[in-house]
Amino acid sequence: MNVLIFAEQIDGHFKKSTFEAITYGNDIAKTTAGQTIAAVLGKVDNAHLSELANYGADKIIHVNNDKLNAFVPEAYAKVVAEIASKENASVMVISNTYTGKSIAGRVAAKLKAGIASGVISAPDTALGFKVRRGVFSGKAFADVNITSSIKVLAITPNTFDIKQDAKAANITEMTADVSDSDFVTNIIELNRVTGKIPLTEAEVVVSGGRGLKGPENWHLIEDLATALGAATACSKPVSDMHWRPHSEHVGQTGITIKPNLYIAVGISGAIQHLAGVSSSKVIVAINKDPEAPFFKAADYGIVGDAFEVMPKIIEAAKALHH
């Protein structure tokens, strides 16, 4: 079966989750003797487009229309669904990012396809087309069988490995049939966090909670993050009190992350916080209360005062990188 992957890009660069999606789609195409096709919308140069071939894309379809440089879900969904039909794709793979989430359902509706979002397994095609998805903020799983002839899978970022499968870059430029009526919303202004590692992409995250007492102590989180090349995060009360921006708030009502290493400093480990971080590969909790719930979810725990422990860890992390 032909597999079409929506290759998400920001300012002409692909995200890590895009390469994960290409690898995921390529594995399905290979086992079903189909083609791995990537759809790229907006301005991306050929050097970057070719990167997708390194992970197994047989064909890269590029729609370079100025109107698509900014992400508008309705227009993007229309173009992606059009490409899927033209390429006879039976499976569509989209990364379950903010962007991916806002087009996956729309694309499925246009293609009359069954959809599974938050997918965390490769499809089991032994008896149908079964995939596992995370539900209830990651506290449970659901195995779903998609029975429609076209299937849309929105896969959870940071769940699947990226694998090299170098092919010749076969880039096709395509024009899209978009009109003003496809742009029911317009982007007026884009404000991006710059110069920082995006939380959802970070391999290591250092996170602080109310135990840090106030924003004036955040140098402890930032210094460790800098030493480890990590992103910074926080608990909900911390962002509610404006100690840190809301873009750093992780948990049930914030961002869900799955880094390789999550270091929680002065965070109790409430269930709503854990909902956003419990899928991290390794969790380290630093808390002065030995009964703090975080220790039950953590792989490593340090019982101690953050103001004593953190300077020592920062020093050790700095020494490691010199």
Ligand SMILES: Cc1cc2nc3c(=O)[nH]c(=O)nc-3n(C[C@H](O)[C@H](O)[C@H](O)COP(=O)(O)OP(=O)(O)OC[C@H]3O[C@@H](n4cnc5c(N)ncnc54)[C@H](O)[C@@H]3O)c2cc1C
């Ligand atoms: C509907 C709903 C949704 C929610 N969504 C979220 C969410 O998305 N994300 C989220 O984080 N929360 C969320 N919450 C809030 C959540 O229930 C907790 O209240 C919150 O996570 C607690 O934040 P905290 O651990 O930073 O603070 P606290 O609960 O106050 O914990 C502070 C911790 O720091 C420790 N500590 C204190 N001093 C030190 C020190 N010197 N050194 C080391 N440790 C120290 C304490 O022992 C304590 O464990 C939600 C709540 C509700 C009801």
